[in-house]
Amino acid sequence: MRIALGSDHGGYEMKEAIKTHLESKGFDIKDFGTKTTDSCDYPEFAVAVGEEVAKGTYDRGILVCGTGVGISIAANKIPGVRCALVGDCFTAAATRQHNDSNVLALGGRVIGVGLALQIVDTWLGTEYEGGRHQRRIDLITDIEKKYNK
Numbered sequence: 001m002r003i004a005l006g007s008d009h010g011g012y013e014m015k016e017a018i019k020t021h022l023e024s025k026g027f028d029i030k031d032f033g034t035k036t037t038d039s040c041d042y043p044e045f046a047v048a049v050g051e052e053v054a055k056g057t058y059d060r061g062i063l064v065c066g067t068g069v070g071i072s073i074a075a076n077k078i079p080g081v082r083c084a085l086v087g088d089c090f091t092a093a094a095t096r097q098h099n100d101s102n103v104l105a106l107g108g109r110v111i112g113v114g115l116a117l118q119i120v121d122t123w124l125g126t127e128y129e130g131g132r133h134q135r136r137i138d139l140i141t142d143i144e145k146k147y148n149k
């Protein structure tokens, strides 16, 4: 599985911990930045990662900002991206099973690295269930088509 990572300065340390964790497990990772703790703008990294996932160049994306809110809002503007802001393992599993989320957002100033890594492992290890959930995802795709003419 190819995974694109990105963060702003508020998520930098958590993004680095996730990168080290996933590389040690043998995942194919590309880090789209940020590369330092200098202040920067989270939409840039949301777009860099989201575009790669929407194109299919990367299978999944993981984004981190201070709260996870700004970077998830920005990523969800890209058609084809279903970005879930997650702070617990139940939601990490459910958003894969029900929403087929392809980008995970985390709050680097909200949860600890230990929980973040458990969320990442749960999210990457849980399959989409399809079935009745596909109808709902198709309805989300209809919204994208309606507002992205």
Ligand code: RB5
Residues within 6 Å of the ligand: 008, 009, 010, 011, 042, 065, 066, 067, 068, 069, 070, 071
């Ligand atoms: C940066 O200060 C902060 O606003 C950002 O990381 C994020 O929390 C925005 O939603």
